[in-house]
Amino acid sequence: MTVLASPVPKTEVRTLSMAQALNQALRDAMAADPAVVLFGEDVGALGGVFRITDGLTAEFGEARCFDTPLAESGIVGMAVGMAMNGMRPVVEMQFDAFAYPAFEQIVSHVAKMRNRTRGRVALPMVIRVPYAGGIGGVEHHCDSSEAYYAHTPGLHVVAPATPADAYALLREAISAPDPVVFLEPKKLYWSKQEVQLPVREPGIGTAVVRREGTDATLIAYGPSVPVALEAAEIAAREGRSLQVVDLRSIVPFDDETVCAAVRSTGRAVVVAEAAGFASVSSEIVARVTERCFTALAAPIRRVTGFDIPYPPPKLEHFQLPGVDRVLDAVDDLQWEQ
Amino acid sequence: MTSDPRRLLPSADPVSLIDPQGRSADSPSYAVPDDATLLRALGSLITARRLNDQAYALVRQGRLAVYPSSHGQEACQVAAAQVLAADDWLFPTYRDTVAAVGKGVDPVEALSLLKGDWHCGYDPYEHRVAPHATPLATQLPHAVGVAHAARMRGEPTVVMAMCGDGGTSEGDFHEALNFAAVFRAPVVFFVQNNEYAISVPLARQSAAPSLAHKGIGYGIAGERVDGNDMAALLAVLGAAVARARAGEGPQLIEAHTYRMQAHTNADDATRYRDDAEVAAWVRRDPITRLETHLRDRGLLTDEVHARFTAEAERVATHLRDGLNQDVTPDPDDLFAYVYASPTPQLREQAALVADELSREGAH
Known part of the structure; x- marks a missing residue:
C-alpha cells in the first residue's frame, strides 16, 4: 500500500492522545472524501463510548456519522452494501467481544467479496475494534481477538501502538482499496505523544524498529509495544541491549523487517496479550524460525496471555504480559553458550 | 410511529388475480396487469422453466456440480426481475438464478458458481445483480446498505432483496428488516415461501400467522401473494417497488409457492414429503395457469406460443453450449x-x- 498523501494542509505539532489522534484522522478523512461515512452504536451524539467519534456528527451532519440499531451483523452487513455502492464506510464495534455477531459477515462477505467477484466488487471499508485488556473492564470487554481476523484471507489487520501511528494507519486504512480490521488498544487510548500533522509514517504492511538494540529482539504489536519498550529500558540499565520491533500491521506481515531484526541479534521474544495457543504470536515464532533458523542462538520465546477466558478485573494483572515476564523470558535465551 | 398499526398487516389471504383454473379473480387492491405485460411474462416463464430443466439435466451430465432448481417457482423469479428498472438492484439467493437471468445476467455466467470455474461468474455492476448468496439471509443487510447509499445520493434506486422461508429464521433477516425500516431504505424484501428449507417444513421455521406478518414488528407493511399467480406477483411486487421508490420505506412481500423438485439433485425429497402433496401443487403450476388464462381470453395464439417455445429453446441451447465448453481455470x-x-x-x-x-x- 502507499502512504496516504493527506489533503489537509496542517503542519502543526500537537500533543495528542491516541483517542484524539483517531478522532482527528476520522475528521480529516471525512473532510477529504464525502464518501467516508461513520456508523455504529453510540457514535453519534455521544461520540462513542470512548469518544473516538466525538463532535463528528455535529461537524458533518447525521448523514455522515450516525447511530444504528444495536446489531453488529447488521452494521457490518450494511457497510458491505454501502461499500459496494460507492461509499467508504468506517464502522465501530463497541468492544472487541461485541463484534462476534458480525463474524459471519466479516468472514464470508467482507473478506471474500473481491475474490469471489474476480476483483470486480471491492469493499473499501474499515471495521474499528476497541480491543484487548488492561483497563479493568468486566467480562466480554477485553478480548484480544486479532487471531480470528488474521486467520481470514482477504482482510488487512492493523494495530497501532502510538498516537502518530493511530492517525497515519487509520487514514491509510480508510483510503485503502480493501477492508481493514483496525484494532485500537483500549489501554493506549489515553497515551499521549507529540504528533506532527500531517503524519508521515510507513504504510500498512510495514513494521518498524522502535528501539535499537544488539543483544535480543522483542517483537510486539498494539498494547504490548509499550511493555516491550519499558522492558528494554530496564534491561539497558542492567547492561543488556534489547531491540524492539513494532509490527503495526499483522496482515500484511512484514517478514523482511522482522527477520532482519532477529538476524541482527540472534535472539527473540514475542510479546502479545492474546492467549498463546494457535495465535498470532505462534505464527510469528513459526515464520521467524523457518526463515532465520541458522541465525538463532536460542529458541524464540513467547510471553503471552494464558489460554484462559479473559479474567475479571481484579485478576487481570496475572493475564497481561508484564515487564518482569518479558525480562525473565529474555534471561532464558541461552546466554551462557 | 404509525397512527394505525393494522395498516402494516397483510391481507388474510394471499393476493390472487388469476385462480388455479386460469379464471380472473377479483382483488379489492390490485388490478390485473395489461395484456402486453402478461404476454411478455408468459414468454419469460416458458424460458425460465426451460432454463431450470436444462440446468437440472446438465447436472446429470456432469457439467454442473449441483443445481438448486426454482422449478415451480418461476413466476416469482420472472416477476422479481420484471418489476425492476435497469438501475435497480437484485440480490438473489442460490435458488434465484432465473431471476438473475431475468435481470440481464448471461445464464452461462450465472451458473459459473455451480459449474465450479469461479464463484461469481458475472460482473455484479453490469446488470446490478449481486453475487448469489449461499449463506442464508446474509445478503439482506448488503441490500439495505446499497439502498441506503443510493438514497444518500438522491438516486431513485430500489433494491429487490430475495430470500426463502428458511432464511426468515436467520438473524440477518431480522437485522436487515430492522435497519431498513429505521433508515427508510428503499428495499423490497421478497420472501419466496416454498414450504421447505431442504427437508424442514414451514411449521418448524415459524409460528407466525404468515411470514408477511413479520413486517409489523419492524414497522414494515407486509403483503401476501399467491406465488404461482404471475399477474398477482407483477401487481403486488410492482406496487411495492413503486412505494419504495416513492420514499415510503421498505416493503415485505411473501409469495406462497412450492419447490416442486428436490432442494438440489443431491437431495431425496421422498424422505420428507409425499407424492400427493407434490401432485396437488403441480395442478397449481404457474405456467399452465397463465397460459390457460391468456388462451381463454383469446390473447395467446399457437403462433405466439411457438415463438415463446423457440426462444426458450434458443436460451437453453446457449446454456448448453456454454456449459459444455471446457474452461481450464x-x-x-x-x-x-x-x-x-x-x-x-x-x-x-x-x-x-x-x-x-x-x-x-x-x-
Missing part, C-alpha cells in the same frame, strides 16, 4: 483477487504453485 487466479495487490506472502505462495506447474510441464 488459471491457477494464478487463486492469488490474484484476494487483495487489490497481493501481500508478499501471497506472492511467495503463487510462485510455489507456478514452480509446481513448471516442474509438471517438464515431465
Whole structure:
C-alpha cells in the first residue's frame, strides 16, 4: 500500500492522545472524501463510548456519522452494501467481544467479496475494534481477538501502538482499496505523544524498529509495544541491549523487517496479550524460525496471555504480559553458550 | 410511529388475480396487469422453466456440480426481475438464478458458481445483480446498505432483496428488516415461501400467522401473494417497488409457492414429503395457469406460443453450449483477487504453485 498523501494542509505539532489522534484522522478523512461515512452504536451524539467519534456528527451532519440499531451483523452487513455502492464506510464495534455477531459477515462477505467477484466488487471499508485488556473492564470487554481476523484471507489487520501511528494507519486504512480490521488498544487510548500533522509514517504492511538494540529482539504489536519498550529500558540499565520491533500491521506481515531484526541479534521474544495457543504470536515464532533458523542462538520465546477466558478485573494483572515476564523470558535465551 | 398499526398487516389471504383454473379473480387492491405485460411474462416463464430443466439435466451430465432448481417457482423469479428498472438492484439467493437471468445476467455466467470455474461468474455492476448468496439471509443487510447509499445520493434506486422461508429464521433477516425500516431504505424484501428449507417444513421455521406478518414488528407493511399467480406477483411486487421508490420505506412481500423438485439433485425429497402433496401443487403450476388464462381470453395464439417455445429453446441451447465448453481455470487466479495487490506472502505462495506447474510441464 502507499502512504496516504493527506489533503489537509496542517503542519502543526500537537500533543495528542491516541483517542484524539483517531478522532482527528476520522475528521480529516471525512473532510477529504464525502464518501467516508461513520456508523455504529453510540457514535453519534455521544461520540462513542470512548469518544473516538466525538463532535463528528455535529461537524458533518447525521448523514455522515450516525447511530444504528444495536446489531453488529447488521452494521457490518450494511457497510458491505454501502461499500459496494460507492461509499467508504468506517464502522465501530463497541468492544472487541461485541463484534462476534458480525463474524459471519466479516468472514464470508467482507473478506471474500473481491475474490469471489474476480476483483470486480471491492469493499473499501474499515471495521474499528476497541480491543484487548488492561483497563479493568468486566467480562466480554477485553478480548484480544486479532487471531480470528488474521486467520481470514482477504482482510488487512492493523494495530497501532502510538498516537502518530493511530492517525497515519487509520487514514491509510480508510483510503485503502480493501477492508481493514483496525484494532485500537483500549489501554493506549489515553497515551499521549507529540504528533506532527500531517503524519508521515510507513504504510500498512510495514513494521518498524522502535528501539535499537544488539543483544535480543522483542517483537510486539498494539498494547504490548509499550511493555516491550519499558522492558528494554530496564534491561539497558542492567547492561543488556534489547531491540524492539513494532509490527503495526499483522496482515500484511512484514517478514523482511522482522527477520532482519532477529538476524541482527540472534535472539527473540514475542510479546502479545492474546492467549498463546494457535495465535498470532505462534505464527510469528513459526515464520521467524523457518526463515532465520541458522541465525538463532536460542529458541524464540513467547510471553503471552494464558489460554484462559479473559479474567475479571481484579485478576487481570496475572493475564497481561508484564515487564518482569518479558525480562525473565529474555534471561532464558541461552546466554551462557 | 404509525397512527394505525393494522395498516402494516397483510391481507388474510394471499393476493390472487388469476385462480388455479386460469379464471380472473377479483382483488379489492390490485388490478390485473395489461395484456402486453402478461404476454411478455408468459414468454419469460416458458424460458425460465426451460432454463431450470436444462440446468437440472446438465447436472446429470456432469457439467454442473449441483443445481438448486426454482422449478415451480418461476413466476416469482420472472416477476422479481420484471418489476425492476435497469438501475435497480437484485440480490438473489442460490435458488434465484432465473431471476438473475431475468435481470440481464448471461445464464452461462450465472451458473459459473455451480459449474465450479469461479464463484461469481458475472460482473455484479453490469446488470446490478449481486453475487448469489449461499449463506442464508446474509445478503439482506448488503441490500439495505446499497439502498441506503443510493438514497444518500438522491438516486431513485430500489433494491429487490430475495430470500426463502428458511432464511426468515436467520438473524440477518431480522437485522436487515430492522435497519431498513429505521433508515427508510428503499428495499423490497421478497420472501419466496416454498414450504421447505431442504427437508424442514414451514411449521418448524415459524409460528407466525404468515411470514408477511413479520413486517409489523419492524414497522414494515407486509403483503401476501399467491406465488404461482404471475399477474398477482407483477401487481403486488410492482406496487411495492413503486412505494419504495416513492420514499415510503421498505416493503415485505411473501409469495406462497412450492419447490416442486428436490432442494438440489443431491437431495431425496421422498424422505420428507409425499407424492400427493407434490401432485396437488403441480395442478397449481404457474405456467399452465397463465397460459390457460391468456388462451381463454383469446390473447395467446399457437403462433405466439411457438415463438415463446423457440426462444426458450434458443436460451437453453446457449446454456448448453456454454456449459459444455471446457474452461481450464488459471491457477494464478487463486492469488490474484484476494487483495487489490497481493501481500508478499501471497506472492511467495503463487510462485510455489507456478514452480509446481513448471516442474509438471517438464515431465
